[in-house]
Amino acid sequence: MRPLMRLLVRLRILALEHLLLRGTVLIFSAAFGLLMGWAMLDLPAPAVQLAPLVQAHIADSGASHPVTAVLLNFRGYDTLLEIAVLLLAILGVLAARGNDPSGEHHMQDTPQPVLQLMTRGLTPLMVLVAGYLLWAGAFQPGGAFQASAVLAAGVVLLYLAGLLAAPPTPGPLLRVGLTSGFVVFVVIAAAALWQGALLQYPPAWAGALILIIEASLTFSVALILAGLFLWLPNEDEEAEE
Amino acid sequence: MNAFATAFDLLLALSLLWSGARALTVTDLFRAVVLFIVFGLLMALAWARLAAPDIALAEAAIGAGLTGALLLDAVGHMRAHKRER
Amino acid sequence: MNLVDLFSIVCLLVGAVFFLTGTIGLLRLPDVYTRLHVLAKVDNLGLGFTLLGLLPRTDNAAQAFKLVLVWLLALAASATVSFLIARRARQRGIEPWEQPEAPS
Numbered sequence: 121m122r123p124l125m126r127l128l129v130r131l132r133i134l135a136l137e138h139l140l141l142r143g144t145v146l147i148f149s150a151a152f153g154l155l156m157g158w159a160m161l162d163l164p165a166p167a168v169q170l171a172p173l174v175q176a177h178i179a180d181s182g183a184s185h186p187v188t189a190v191l192l193n194f195r196g197y198d199t200l201l202e203i204a205v206l207l208l209a210i211l212g213v214l215a216a217r218g219n220d221p222s223g224e225h226h227m228q229d230t231p232q233p234v235l236q237l238m239t240r241g242l243t244p245l246m247v248l249v250a251g252y253l254l255w256a257g258a259f260q261p262g263g264a265f266q267a268s269a270v271l272a273a274g275v276v277l278l279y280l281a282g283l284l285a286a287p288p289t290p291g292p293l294l295r296v297g298l299t300s301g302f303v304v305f306v307v308i309a310a311a312a313l314w315q316g317a318l319l320q321y322p323p324a325w326a327g328a329l330i331l332i333i334e335a336s337l338t339f340s341v342a343l344i345l346a347g348l349f350l351w352l353p354n355e356d357e358e359a360e361e
Numbered sequence: 362m363n364a365f366a367t368a369f370d371l372l373l374a375l376s377l378l379w380s381g382a383r384a385l386t387v388t389d390l391f392r393a394v395v396l397f398i399v400f401g402l403l404m405a406l407a408w409a410r411l412a413a414p415d416i417a418l419a420e421a422a423i424g425a426g427l428t429g430a431l432l433l434d435a436v437g438h439m440r441a442h443k444r445e446r
Numbered sequence: 447m448n449l450v451d452l453f454s455i456v457c458l459l460v461g462a463v464f465f466l467t468g469t470i471g472l473l474r475l476p477d478v479y480t481r482l483h484v485l486a487k488v489d490n491l492g493l494g495f496t497l498l499g500l501l502p503r504t505d506n507a508a509q510a511f512k513l514v515l516v517w518l519l520a521l522a523a524s525a526t527v528s529f530l531i532a533r534r535a536r537q538r539g540i541e542p543w544e545q546p547e548a549p550s
Contacts, residue, residue: 187415232533238526245519253418261414269422276430345423349431 182326183258191263192330196319200309203302203337210298210344210351217289217351232281239281246274254338258327264334265341272345279350286350298347301340305333370410377403390439394432401425450502457499464492477543478535486528490521 174186174194181189191199250267257263278284290298308329309319321329380403384396401424408417471484497513504510 232530234526234529238522241522242519261418263415266415266418266422269419269427273422273426273430276427280430345427349427349434352431352434 180323180326182321182323182328182330185257185259185261187261188257188263188330192333193319193321193326196309200302200305200319203305203341206341206344207299207302210347213348213351214289230282235281236283239277239283243274243278246270246277250274250338250342254334257334258330264337268338268341268345271338271342272349275342275346276349279346289351290347294343294347297343298340301337304336308333373403373407373410377407390436391433394429394436397432398425398429401429454499454502457495461492461495461497461499464488464495468492478540479532479542482528482532486524490517490524493517493520 171186174190177194178184178186178189181193183189183192250270253262253267253270254264255262257267275284279286287294308321312318312320312322315322377400380396380400384393384400387393387396401420404424405417405421408414408420465488468484468488471488472481475481475484494517497517500513501510504513
C-alpha cells in the first residue's frame with residue numbers, strides 16, 4: 121500500500137510541475153508580446169527618413185519601383201549574400217543526400233490523370249506568370265524572388281503529378297543552373313569594381329544590368345527551391361544502405 | 362471607414378495568434394501542417410495590409426506553397442516509416 | 447452613391463453571404479464528401495460574386511482581365527483538388543454518410 125501511495129504522490133507532483141512550467145512559459149510569452157506591442161506603438165519618429173532619400177535617387181537606380189531599386193541596387197550586397205545563403209542551403213541538402221548518380225530517377229508511383237491534365241494546362245501559365253512577375257518587378261510589386269517561387273512551385277507540381285522524373289542527384293547541367301545566378305551576380309558586381317566600387321552599376325546600364333541579374337537569379341533560385349523539395353534525403357532510400 | 366479597417370486588422374491579428382498557437386499545440390501532425398499553411402496565408406494578408414505587396418507575394422508562394430509541400434512530404438515520410446516498423 | 451457603386455456593394459455582400467454559407471456548411475456537414483461539395487461550389491460562387499463586385503473598381507481592362515483569370519484558376523484548382531481529396535477518401539474506405547433511419 122505504501123509504495124502505491126508514494127507513486128501516486130510522485131506522479132501528481134510531476135503533473136503539477138508540468139503545469140507550472142507551461143503556465144510560466146505562457147505568462148512570459150504573453151508579457152513579452154504585450155511589451156513588444158507597447159514598444160511598437162511607442163516608437164519615436166526615425167531620425168533619418170529613408171523613403172525620400174530613395175525617391176530622390178531612383179532615377180539613377182535603373183528600376184522605378186523603390187523595393188526593387190533598394191534590393192538590387194542600393195543594398196545589392198545584402199541580396200548577394202542572401203543568394204549565397206540559399207546556395208549553401210541546397211549544398212547542405214545535397215551533401216546530406218550523398219553523391220551517388222547511379223540511383224534511378226524517382227517518380228511518383230501512382231500517376232493520376234486528372235492531376236496530370238490540370239498540370240499540363242497550368243505549367244505554361246505558371247511560366248508566363250513567372251516571366252511577368254520578373255518583368256513587372258522593375259516598376260510594380262514583383263521581382264526575382266516571387267517569380268522564382270512560382271517557377272519552383274510549378275516544378276514541384278510537375279513532380280507530384282508524375283510528369284517529371286527527378287534525378288537522384290543533380291547532373292552537371294543542373295549544377296551549372298543552380299550556381300549560375302550567384303556567379304552572374306558576382307561577375308557583374310566585380311565588373312562594377314573595375315569602374316568604381318563593388319556593385320556600383322553605371323547609371324546608364326543600371327536597368328539592363330538589374331534585368332540580367334534578376335533573370336539569372338529567377339532561374340537558379342527556382343532550381344534551388346525546387347531542389348530543396350526534390351533532393352531531400354529520403355529515409356526509404358537510406359534504409360537500403 | 363477607419364473603424365472597419367481597424368476591426369479587420371484586429372480580427373486578422375487574433376486569427377494569426379490563434380492559428381499559430383493551435384499549430385503548436387495540436388497533437389496530429391497533419392493538422393499542425395495544415396494550420397501552418399493557414400498561418401502562412403493569413404501572414405500574406407497581414408503583409409498586404411502593412412502595404413508590402415512584394416513580401417505578401419513571396420510569403421504566399423513560399424510560405425504557403427513550398428514550405429507547406431515540404432512539411433506535408435515530411436509528414437508522409439514519417440507515417441510511412443512508422444508503418445514499416 | 448451612383449449605380450455602379452451600388453452594384454459593387456451588392457455583389458460584395460452577396461459574395462460574403464455565400465462565403466458565410468460555405469463556412470457554416472464546412473463546420474456542420476457530416477462527412478468529407480458533402481463538405482467538399484460545399485467548398486467546391488459555394489465558395490467558388492462567393493469568389494465569383496466578390497470579383498464581380500470588384501470589377502467596376504479596376505482602373506483598366508488589363509486588371510479586370512487578371513481578376514477574371516484569378517477566378518478561372520481558382521475554379522480549376524478547387525475542382526481538381528476536390529476530386530483528388532474525394533478519391534483519396536474513397537481509397538481509404540471512408541463511406542459516404544447515409545441518412546440515419548427514422549425511428550419507426
